[in-house]
Amino acid sequence: MTHRMAIIGLGIMGRRMLENALQHPAFEVCGVWDPSDASVAKTLETLPGVTLAPNAQAAMAGADVVYLACPPGPRKTYALQAAAAGQGVFMEKPLGTDNAQSRDLVAQLRQARLPGVVNFTQAASRGFEELNRAIAAGETGELLGIDIVVNYPAWPRAWQKDAGWLRLRDEGGYTREVISHFLFLAGRFLGPLTLQQALPRYPKDPALCELDMLARLTNADGKPVTIMATTGGQQPDRQEVTVRGSRMNFQFREFYQLWRSDGGPWVEALDWRNEDPRTSALQRQLTEVDLWLRGQSHKLATAEEALAVQELVEAMLVGKS
The missing domain is CATH 3.30.360.10 (Dihydrodipicolinate Reductase; domain 2)
Structure with missing residues (x-):
């Protein structure tokens, strides 16, 4: 069984996660998106076969898990959209910069089908x-x-x-x-x-x-x-x-x-x-994401x-x- 992953944000971390998800047997990438033409161009330089979605919602459609590598500002909006659709929410840090907004995000994710997790990359290293x-x-x-x-x-x-x-x-x-x-x-x-x-x-x-x-x-x-x-x-x-x-x-x-x-x-x-070392850490993280999505014990940051x-x-x- 593989999990369909959408990636929102194709900066350094988004591209690294994309490369590693394509190599991991538990995942297939179903959609990627970034508003930056420069980030999209860099992605296509290294991974020319990747299909880019026209917007974030199209990238997220049909995914089992959404990985959010966008800047902190829009992260809460995308996270709640994914949670409302029953998708797993796997986020970069920080959750945000406004503590009250992030407390509300965590409270809402606590009620989701799956509790959200965060990519502190050393967790499974x-x-x-x-x-x-x-x-x-x-x-x-x-x-x-x-x-x-x-x-x-x-x-x-x-x-x-x-x-x-x-x-x-x-x-x-x-x-x-x-x-x-x-x-x-x-x-x-x-x-x-x-x-x-x-x-x-x-x-x-x-x-x-x-x-x-x-x-x-x-x-x-x-x-x-x-x-x-x-x-x-x-x-x-x-x-x-x-x-x-x-x-x-x-x-x-x-x-x-x-x-x-x-x-x-x-x-x-x-x-x-x-x-x-870097590839090892991300591959191990993705193995933990697989465990989390299957409802098993995992090492990821909550x-x-x-x-x-x-x-x-x-x-x-x-x-x-």
């Missing part, structure tokens, strides 16, 4: 699986906290510049786009988080998104999650999440690489010689988890001293 195993086996010892470090010479990054909205304060910024992934990670391993302090720095132009973000959060036991994120300067992109344990630390680099240290040099915890992340992110962007 090999790295998550290995860290869960290490924690269960006692290899990490007691979890002490999580450190998040992000450095970008510029935002958006070069490969994201087609998505101009990412540079704008209303919907974009790397706190929403990147740090949200790592807050989801922290929540999975430490439980619900509370924001204690946040110090964002913004450019003079009020339309543009944050430059820097320093923040501290804690879980119910007071275990800290610290965030240091900056833009500017000249260095490679840096994205590191260190899960600190009393016996062993684990560190995610570039989302999917996993390293470990027991006090000595960092060593790789996963062997990627026979597998591409809409409730995504809402909790959104509320933390939006509070961080306002700042708290």
Whole structure:
């Protein structure tokens, strides 16, 4: 049995999901759409056989599941249209930027035939699986906290510049786009988080998104999650999440690489010689989507988890001293 998938939004994530859905045995793509001629052209460059729908509703017609890779603004409208049609709703993050609107979305999706799920791409990754195993086996010892470090010479990054909205304060910024992934990670391993302090720095132009973000959060036991994120300067992109344990630390680099240290040099915890990390993560996500659509237990992020992340992110962007 295959599931018919519609894809709304053909930016970077939409195209990646399209390529992976076409390769996954549990899915067939029944419709794709994007209002941007540039995004459509890039899609046809790499996948010339894809049939484009004339509008979002035509793309969604007859689908079993709708994947929403559009910007946050229209996401709620499409999600509720799909839910009303009895289709599964698989969304990119964030759910939105207005917390009240997103709470309403989550409440409505809770009443749908299937509860909505969100594409935090690490959820089913090999790295998550290995860290869960290490924690269960006692290899990490007691979890002490999580450190998040992000450095970008510029935002958006070069490969994201087609998505101009990412540079704008209303919907974009790397706190929403990147740090949200790592807050989801922290929540999975430490439980619900509370924001204690946040110090964002913004450019003079009020339309543009944050430059820097320093923040501290804690879980119910007071275990800290610290965030240091900056833009500017000249260095490679840096994205590191260190899960600190009393016996062993684990560190995610570039989302999917996993390293470990027991006090000595960092060593790789996963062997990627026979597998591409990004493809692996998306194929594993789609396997979880298949389980979700069939009503089975899955590892995907729930809409409730995504809402909790959104509320933390939006509070961080306002700042708290």
